[in-house]
Amino acid sequence: MALLSPEPSHEADPIAEAVAIMARLRAPNGCPWDREQTFDTIKRHTLEETYEVFDAIERRAWPDLKDELGDLLLQVLFYAQMASEAGHFNIHDVAANLNAKLIRRHPHIFGDVEAGDSATVLRNWEQIKREEKKSSATQKDSLLADIPRSMPATLEAGKLGSRAAKVGFDWPDVDGLFEKLNEEIAELKQELQAAPGQASQIAAVEEELGDLLFTAVNLARHLKVDPESALRAANAKFRSRFAAMEQAAGGPEALTTHNPEQLEELWSKAKATVASASGASHS
Structure with missing residues (x-):
């Protein structure tokens, strides 16, 4: 797969120019810092930039949001350029894959499927995703396998609970979750009273506190509140x-x-x- 042109053109549209600039920065005579980066060194910056986007949105700081979205786009350009150099794919493949996915998962817009409300749209979306996974050569052995461990813990907990709920493994109502919260609090208190200060107690307390937080996140899911x-x-x-x-x-x-x-x-x-x-x- 050919690499993208390393020379930016000021006559190009801004996206194409950004792609060319990134290629230039990673070129043999480019920026030493940019050339040293890897997927693993960049990923922590991606998380930071995502939270900065959140912050700008919450502050309704639209000029800041424009800037932060540019920084987030930079992460995409970085990953795509490194993948292009390794012969995996390039930014055009990323965009083409996204375009195909958007068309495929919106048959009520680009096909002849009827969807009169957002709930129907979401059901269709999930059904199409399931069909895609069935035909994928990389299909995993678990429904939870494609939920990344690297995402923020609150987001991961919510996605785990939501995915399990799709097969009926969920609390039937909010009252059950409040009962579960009280149960987890009682178990945490019990561990706090056992062998204070010992390593086994510290580990048990961490586990029970984790269970409490997991339940709280899934309470948020039932209440349709984003816990993050x-x-x-x-x-x-x-x-x-x-x-x-x-x-x-x-x-x-x-x-x-x-x-x-x-x-x-x-x-x-x-x-x-x-x-x-x-x-x-x-x-």
Whole structure:
């Protein structure tokens, strides 16, 4: 497979120019840093850029989002260029594969299948995916095999629960999940009381806490809430309240001079201050 041209053309459209620039950076006389990168060294940057896209969306910072989407596109260009150099595929193959998939999975648009609502569209999409996997030479032995272990744990947990639910292995309703949460909390408390500080106890506590978090993520799935977005919102709320605490105390260093009761009082006041500023009342 021929490599893409390493020379950018300013007369080309922006996407084609970006592809050519990346090829130039990876060329023998290109950028030393870019040439040293591998799939494994780049992947952590991909995750960082994805979260920066999330952040820009949540802040409704559209100029920032434009910039972050460009950084995310850079990751795609990097992977495609490295794959092209190794003879696996190039960016054109990536786009062609995507185009074919979009057409194949939207038969209600590009074919004669009827789909009057989004629920029907999703059912058709999943059915087409299952048929694709049946005909794939790389089909795995498990329904869960193609869910990457490398994705964020909350996203992985949600996808595992959702995939298992497709064969009926799921909690029947939200009440069952609340019961499961209480069960996991009780098991965690039990482990905390057993052999404190020993390695076996630490491992058991980690396992039970993991079960608790897994259940919470699947509760979010049942409630149709994105757990990652919910936690990010909670993180942002904590940041705001903590900043209000610092300001009320006279600065970050001043917090260290307060006892736990005083810190709790500052926290309560910070909650009220932030809630008042946002026009809302939250726990």
